[in-house]
Every structure is written in structure tokens, then in C-alpha cells.
Amino acid sequence: MKILLLTVLQSLFALLGEKTMNTDFTITVQEHATQPVTYTGTLTMHGEQFILEAFGTTSSYDGKTLYSYNEDANELTLSTPTRDELYQANPLLFAQAMADACEVTEETRQGVTTLTFVPKERVAIDLITMVVKRLANGDKQYAPAMITIKEGLRTTKVQFRNLGYSDEVVDFVQHAEGAFVNDVR
Numbered sequence: 541m542k543i544l545l546l547t548v549l550q551s552l553f554a555l556l557g558e559k560t561m562n563t564d565f566t567i568t569v570q571e572h573a574t575q576p577v578t579y580t581g582t583l584t585m586h587g588e589q590f591i592l593e594a595f596g597t598t599s600s601y602d603g604k605t606l607y608s609y610n611e612d613a614n615e616l617t618l619s620t621p622t623r624d625e626l627y628q629a630n631p632l633l634f635a636q637a638m639a640d641a642c643e644v645t646e647e648t649r650q651g652v653t654t655l656t657f658v659p660k661e662r663v664a665i666d667l668i669t670m671v672v673k674r675l676a677n678g679d680k681q682y683a684p685a686m687i688t689i690k691e692g693l694r695t696t697k698v699q700f701r702n703l704g705y706s707d708e709v710v711d712f713v714q715h716a717e718g719a720f721v722n723d724v725r
Contacts, residue, residue: 548653548655548672548682549635549636549639551681551682552672552682552683552684553587553636555681555705556585556586556587557586557587559586559705559706559707560584560585560586560705560706560707560708560709560710561583561584561585561586561683561703561704561705562582562583562584562702562703562704562705562706562708563582563583563700563701563702563703563704564580564581564582564700564701564702565580565581565582565583565594565698565699565700565701566578566579566580566697566698566699566701567579567580567581567594567696567697567698568696568697568699569694569695569696570694570695570696571693571694572693572694579594579595580594581593581594581595582594583700584710585630586710586712587603588601588603588626588630588633589601589602589603589710589712590629590630590712591710591712591714592629592630596610596611596612597609597610597611598611598714599629600712600713600714601621601626601629601630601712602712602713603712604620605618605619605620605713605725606618606619606620606621606625606626606629607713607714609714609716609719613720614716614718614719614720615719615720615721615722616714616716616719616720616721616722617721617722617723617724618721618722618723618724618725619724619725620725623637635655635657635668635670635687638657638659638665638668639657641659641660641661641663642657642658642659642660642668643657643658643660644656644657644658645658651673651674652671652672652673652674652685653671653672653673653674653682654669654670654671655669655670655671655672656668656669657669657670664691664692665689665690665691666690666691666692667688667689667690668687668688668689668690669686669687669688670684670686670687670688671684671685671686671687672684672685673685683700683703683705684700684703685699685700685703686698686699686700
């Protein structure tokens, strides 16, 4: 079933190489038998570049430098991220990385495909599901709808809303006039 997975991921990244994706998202984290905690944010992506606004911080990656701006502290941190740090900030890169480490199955119904990732070896993550929808204007173009990560007693769901693609050119270099700059590159 990895053929469909690769088709879906290749389609997503090909589209992200041509267009800029904008989406709102909701992250819901639930520990066993506790009330879920929900966070909201926005994500703009073009290729591997992104701007992520969530948790009171704006993070952006221009392909080389990760910029993290904390408005409360008025501090801009510049760093050179590891691949693992990028996976934490970019769910599509994370899914691409997990494809090789997992057994993947898929189920498609009415243009909605659910990809299920089960790690081949014992790791902290028990199960990942990724729901993608086929775009109406593209035969083999997909857009992410939801990613669910099950880690022991914790379930994290990322739901994408108002997802759209545009030809907009975005500056992924973050500027924060008057902010304290912490350069750890």
C-alpha cells in the first residue's frame, strides 16, 4: 500500500513546490481519562518553508534558518534546526519520515483516503493516521484533512480547516522590529 502513500505524499509536496498552502488548524491533546486540551493556529507552507503561528509563538523556516518569535518576551530566536526539529513543526515532513519506519495501510471512500502508519519497531508512537482528501480540480492531487498520533495514553489530533492553495509569494524570513535577537546558529 506504500504506492498510494507515496503518490499522496508526492502529490502534496509537488503541489507545495508550486503553490503556497494556507490553513487554520486545531490541535487537540487528550491524556487518558482527562479533559482534552485544544490549541489553534495557522500554517503557511511552500515546499519545506513554513510559517507556523501557535502557542503564543510565530515560527518560520526559510529553508536554512528557523525563526521563533515570542511576542510576550519580544524575543526572536534564530537557529539552524535539526531534521527532527523540522518534523515536530511540519506534520507533512513528519508523515514522509514515518513512511519508511512504518507499515502503511490505506482505505479510500468517496475521495477521502485514510493512511494508517504502524511503526515496524517499538517506539513511543503506537499509531498514526492521516486523512487526506482528493482535490476537486486535480486527478491525483490531495490535501491533508487530519493527522492523529497515538502515543500510549495520549492522543493528539491535528485538524486542518479552510485549507487553500495560492500563487502568493511569501517571505519566510521573520523580522521583529525592536525585539531582542537571540542568534544560536
